[in-house]
Amino acid sequence: MKKFLIMAATLLVAVSCGAKKESKTLVLYYSQGGTTKVVAEAIQQALGADIEEILPVDPYDPDFNATISRGQKEMNEGKFPELEPIKANVKDYDVIFVGYPVWFGTYANPIETLLTTVDFSGKEVVPFCTFGSGGLDTSSKAIAAKLPNATVLPGYGVRAARIDAVPAEVDRFLKEGGFLAGEYVKPAEFPAPHAVSEDESALFDAAVGTYPMIRAKATEVAERDVEGGKEYLFTASEGRGNIQVLVLVEDGKDPVFTQVLR
């Protein structure tokens, strides 16, 4: 009984009132290596939406380092790749899910071309992305800044290393956004953070492991109950500044970080 009361106090069970009526939905995505494609197809299948892959006329080399140098050069020069013509007429849709891998902390270069050549005025745009460590927050803000005449809604992002979590997370994300009918459990807001204990600091280190892009020490944390476990929002010091890292501990499983916020 006590457990039930605690759960009822910390979790709010929300029943969505049905999917957005009559909206016509398109999933437009770029995926160099196939990871973002998994998310795009999960969204497309859940919603029965139309889907189209964005293809650069001159595809990127599958070699990671070659893509890093080409991508960096394009960004430095402000010259982004030409795309194969998009078959779908974006004007015909109300909601457009725009998917991409995170590159250099923001959306991948082909998306820059998409956003500058296609008119998204008056549309609802929902970003989704995959990444090594994070970039949903930074790339979503960049899309909103690029598309002042569209409504950019909260998006979904997942680490490539957690691709197996996609079916369950996409289902919850679509229900939470009102795109899909059905019940979902909405977690309470994070409470105010407190200074980390030794155990919490060890939990952070275990979640981040040897990930090369995060060399930070946890300083503060807030935690909340989520479906099937606990979620922690750590603030960590990198030396040159602070980052925030979301860590998930599912019941009976080891801690994993789900995304870095900068």
Ligand SMILES: Cc1cc2nc3c(=O)[nH]c(=O)nc-3n(C[C@H](O)[C@H](O)[C@H](O)COP(=O)(O)O)c2cc1C
């Ligand atoms: C050029 C390039 C830059 C990248 N930059 C970042 C980055 O800044 N942050 C990050 O978390 N991951 C970064 N990644 C990793 C990709 O976001 C990640 O592997 C993604 O899941 C790839 O998706 P895809 O298979 O759909 O192409 C980068 C990858 C490449 C190729």
